[in-house]
Amino acid sequence: MRMVIKGNGAVAHAVRLARPQVISAYPITPQTSIIEGIASMVAEGKIDARFIKVESEHSALAGCIAAESAGARTFTATSAQGLALMHEVIHWAAGARLPIVLANVNRAMAPGWSIWTDQTDSLSQRDTGWMQVYCQSAQEVVDSVIQAYKVSERVLLPTMVILDAFFLSHTYEDVEVPEPGLVDGFLPPLDLPQKMDLEHPAALGNLVFPDRYMEFRRKMDLAHQVALGVWDEVGREWGELTGRPYGLVEQYRMDDAELVLVTAATTASTARVVIDALRDEGVAAGLLRLRVFRPFPADLIRTILADRKKVVILDRNCSFGHHGIFHQEIKSALYELPAGQQPEMHGVIAGLGGRDVTVEDLRGMLMGVWEGRITKPVTWWNVLEAKGAETGAVAMG
Amino acid sequence: MVDLNPKMLEDIPVTSYSDNSTLLIKTGAWKYVQPSYEDKLPACSHQCPAGNDISKALDLIARGDVAAAARLWRAGNPFPASLGRVCPHPCEDQCNRGQFGGAIAIHMMERFLGDRSLDPEFLPKAKPATGKKVAVIGGGPAGVAAAYNLALAGHAVEVFDDKPAAGGYLRTGIPAYRLPKDVLDRELALVEQTGVQFTLNTRVGRDVSFDELRNRFDAVIVTIGFHGSRPLGVPGEDHENVYNGVHLLERILAGERPELPRRMAVVGGGNTAMDVARSLLRIGVEPIVVYRRSRMEMPAIPTEVDEAIAEGIRFEFLTAPSRVIIENGKVTALECRKMRLGEPDESGRRRPIPVEGSEFPVEVGGVVTAIGETAELDFLPDEARDGWRVAADERFVTPVEGVFAAGDAAFGEGTVTAAVGAGRRVAMVVDAFLGGRELPSVAPPTQASWERPVNIDQTVHVEQLNPAYFTEVPRPEIHELDPQTRSTSFDEVVQGFTEEEAIREARRCMVCGTCNECCNCLFFCPDVAIHKRSGAFGFDIDGDHCKGCGICVEECPRNALSLVEVKS
Structure with a gap:
């Protein structure tokens, strides 16, 4: 069914189609309309689920953990400070191997107080054992939420489906919302192997001594390795059902590209316009959009970027004291390439706190690198320059 | 079941759990x-x-x-x-x-x-008999509550009352529209079932001496309540159509229908004033309540005032009598003065102050006074008296050995409920006294923890x-x-x-x-x-x-x- 809906509405409809049994959530801008939409659907009987109103995000996820442990399919949504408040139980959900699906609307962390998009909130949860999928459109949101349940429940790892604040969460698009029958055929009911069993009482999450802890962690890491293949397979299966296949990454005009922009989320839409324009001007430009970020498809990315001339990695985030996080990850993936196949890599940090990343910005970065005007490994894009550039006094004053 | 000796990663579950009981760990x-x-x-x-x-x-x-x-x-x-x-x-x-x-x-x-x-x-069920004997002087709510509790504690209790029936103010002061008398009678019958003996029509000091009671009983409790009435202190109040509210009420409630003027002023703002006014209304008299402060300061139970107003009774607030006007030997009016409220007095209520030159007549054929009562203490030895009340400390102990006092006669709390509570608490003290134990502190709300x-x-x-x-x-x-x-x-x-x-x-x-x-x-x-x-x-x-x-x-x-x- 075609609908004109926002990114947040897309989440709500996808959740409806996934038939969760428990939703436990707490409102936070710009996520709130997701759970409002879901709450209405529960109230109207369109979702047969218990909606637990809680007093904090920590409890929201704790509620999902409890319900999921009992074998129920669950959902929650949050953003920025809310995600940070969940942090302790975010680890727990992954360690308990609960296939929870969470929608995170990317929002910059405070202070300064911001409700606008950047990726620091979700990337701060990079090492928790959750899978992460960055979406570029409301259509991809619908499709990814449904796929996330399937992949999560296969590999017993939770997934964050991530969408940009406002650019995606609050922008209306023409979206194909699948019919319930289609999704029911695609996504079987949850059958959690470690589900609580009243006949066999057990203490969950008990003390594990050093002689065994590493084995549990090793299994989590192996599950991530397996998940790479599962995401690929599920993305293809979804394509056969709907005509919209998905991969771990998306490549645009990459076949002969010598200048590659690597980015994620809605910036990719803007980037395609720039790539087309550069192509018209005779520059062999291409786009590599990161989609599944955890597990990280390092081998695939290495293969794709081998032998390219120049690569610009756009981060809407920063790991302070080092580079943008996507930049680091790409560099580490490419380290194994022989010297002759290594592209020249430049990181650009842009669009923090919701600042626009325009067609002109992207063209400026790409051409700056292509024409050799940008030589530094990392550039903060379009920020005020410092008089006493790069001295300690600048940062402290 | 957990494999306790895994050889391969596959032998380990997906996440940690223990099928042992965590009760082993005494957190x-x-x-x-x-x-x-x-x-x-x-x-x-x-x-x-x-x-x-x-x-x-x-x-x-x-x-x-x-x-x-x-x-x-x-x-x-x-x-x-x-x-x-x-x-x-x-x-x-x-x-x-x-x-x-x-x-x-x-x-x-x-x-x-x-x-x-x-x-x-x-x-x-009463406790086994102790062999101790207690006299209670006054069969009102305080005395009966004390007698009931002491009888249940196993003591032999005799209640002396000068009226033909026990109940005190519950019988003589509260009209049947608030308390039907068969309810009171049934409650008193239950008290008798606990073994309390009522000796009625017997006034201590007249029919039996106080000393005799002290000799015959191991303890004596004085719970005689209020009886006398305070005078208005205005000219003309000794006219035969100026009545003592407590006594008039007692007569009406006993079924008498005395010949009364058609309109009467009821002076006072307490429960007796309300009971008098509402009882007069019921026997065909038109009462006018005269009270020197405002409705806010009335000591009467608010719902009783509401009900009186609903019944159409007229109130003159901020009004105090200054003189009973008598013409040709008959009361024709109660001259009153308007009052205004000043600073709070020791009762916490604002003190009424007369407004000079504000005299006006309230046309009535009679007046009923209901401005507070006093106890009749003639029978007690001097050391047991303290002005208008029986001398007693916070444990109800009087200066006379073995004599205790409670209720309005000792503390003047002024409600039946307070009297019942005092009766329960004095019983605690007397029970300890009779048992030779240290007298307990019984200040409210001690009794709330009895049960x-x-x-x-x-x-x-x-x-x-x-x-x-x-x-x-x-x-x-x-x-x-x-x-x-x-x-x-x-x-x-x-x-x-x-x-x-x-x-x-x-x-x-x-x-x-x-x-x-x-x-x-x-x-x-x-x-x-x-x-x-x-x-x-x-x-x-x-x-x-x-x-x-x-x-x-x-x-x-x-x-x-x-x-x-x-x-x-």
């Missing part, structure tokens, strides 16, 4: 505080002059055990059916439910339990409750005879609750400070360390596994749990 050893079920005093009982265990009784009703509630209520209180009709119910002013839909109709609940427990099966252990040092007000667990439920309507019907008869005005209404109302009670087995503690305990007792009331806390987190205390809706320090 309770970490705690430095622990929860304790500690019933506390609810705000209502804190205010109850009679010491009724309100929340416990209402909880019993809510659970459907009306009989246990009736038994509990009558355990130390001989007059619940009467008090359920005449008490000014200060409990309701403090009821925490007041913030959640309106105070519990505790007064009506007391009446319901009082009426229910008129059946002798609800009388407590069960309650921490009387902590009163549960609304701030101590967890409001998340209470929603507003409105107070039920109280049924009354309509003012037209009732102003011409002595039929009871207020109608009691049916059992169904009483159970519904009891369910509104938040049972402040008292465990009612709501199980919230059990549900919230993250360590599953709270267990419902099987076959008994309440819960046990498993100290080996309670970590002292305090969640149960926090989530107890009614503050019946406390965190206490663990003694090492």
Whole structure:
């Protein structure tokens, strides 16, 4: 069914189609309309689920953990400070191997107080054992939420489906919302192997001594390795059902590209316009959009970027004291390439706190690198320059 | 089952779990505080002059055990059916439910339990006889309450009263439209069943000497109440048509219908004034209440004032008599002065100050005074008197060995309820005296802990409750005879609750400070360390596994749990 809906509405409809049994959530801008939409659907009987109103995000996820442990399919949504408040139980959900699906609307962390998009909130949860999928459109949101349940429940790892604040969460698009029958055929009911069993009482999450802890962690890491293949397979299966296949990454005009922009989320839409324009001007430009970020498809990315001339990695985030996080990850993936196949890599940090990343910005970065005007490994894009550039006094004053 | 000796990663489960019991791990050893079920005093009982265990009784009703509630209520209180009709119910002013839909109709609940427990099966069993004898002088509410409790404690009690029937002010001062006399008679009959002997028509000092009582009995309790009446102190008040309110009321309530003027002024703002005015109305006299302060300061029970106003009785507030106008030997008017209110006096109420030159006549053919009463103490030795009252300390001990005094004659609290409470408390003291024990401190609200252990040092007000667990439920309507019907008869005005209404109302009670087995503690305990007792009331806390987190205390809706320090 075609609908004109926002990114947040897309989440709500996808959740409806996934038939969760428990939703436990707490409102936070710009996520709130997701759970409002879901709450209405529960109230109207369109979702047969218990909606637990809680007093904090920590409890929201704790509620999902409890319900999921009992074998129920669950959902929650949050953003920025809310995600940070969940942090302790975010680890727990992954360690308990609960296939929870969470929608995170990317929002910059405070202070300064911001409700606008950047990726620091979700990337701060990079090492928790959750899978992460960055979406570029409301259509991809619908499709990814449904796929996330399937992949999560296969590999017993939770997934964050991530969408940009406002650019995606609050922008209306023409979206194909699948019919319930289609999704029911695609996504079987949850059958959690470690589900609580009243006949066999057990203490969950008990003390594990050093002689065994590493084995549990090793299994989590192996599950991530397996998940790479599962995401690929599920993305293809979804394509056969709907005509919209998905991969771990998306490549645009990459076949002969010598200048590659690597980015994620809605910036990719803007980037395609720039790539087309550069192509018209005779520059062999291409786009590599990161989609599944955890597990990280390092081998695939290495293969794709081998032998390219120049690569610009756009981060809407920063790991302070080092580079943008996507930049680091790409560099580490490419380290194994022989010297002759290594592209020249430049990181650009842009669009923090919701600042626009325009067609002109992207063209400026790409051409700056292509024409050799940008030589530094990392550039903060379009920020005020410092008089006493790069001295300690600048940062402290 | 966990493979305890895994060889491969596949032998390890997906996440950690233990199918051993965690009870092996005694995490309770970490705690430095622990929860304790500690019933506390609810705000209502804190205010109850009679010491009724309100929340416990209402909880019993809510659970459907009306009989246990009736038994509990009558355990130390001989007059619940009467008090359920005449008490000014200060409990309701403090009821925490007041913030959640309106105070519990505790007064009506007391009446319901009082009426229910008129059946002798609800009388407590007396303790074995002690062989000690107690004389009680005065068969009013204080004396009878003392006699009842002492008889139940095993002592032989004889009550002396100069009237032909016991009951004191309940009989002579309270009209039948508030307290039908058969209710009082049935309650007194129950008191007699406990072994209390009533010696009536016997005035101490006239028919039997005080010294003789001291010789014959191991203890004597003086509970003679108020009888004399304070004079108005204005010219003309010795005219035959100026009446003492207490005495006039006594005559009317005894069934006399004296020849009275058509219109009469009733001077005063207390309960006697209200009872006089409303009784006069019922025998065809038009009363005009003259009160020197405003309605705010009236000491009468507010609902009694409301009912009097509803019955059409005229009030002259801020008005004080200055002279009885007599023409040709007949009262033609009460000359009054307007008053204004000044600074608060020692009673806390604003002092009335006459407005110069504001004299005006209130045209009446007679005047009834109801401005406060005094005790008649002639029979007592001098050292037992302190002005208008019997000399007694806070333990009711008088300067005369073995003699105690309570009620209005000693303290002048001025309500039947306070008198009943005083009777219960003096009985505690006298019981200790007779047993040769140290006299206990019995200051209110001590008596609230008589029937069960309650921490009387902590009163549960609304701030101590967890409001998340209470929603507003409105107070039920109280049924009354309509003012037209009732102003011409002595039929009871207020109608009691049916059992169904009483159970519904009891369910509104938040049972402040008292465990009612709501199980919230059990549900919230993250360590599953709270267990419902099987076959008994309440819960046990498993100290080996309670970590002292305090969640149960926090989530107890009614503050019946406390965190206490663990003694090492």
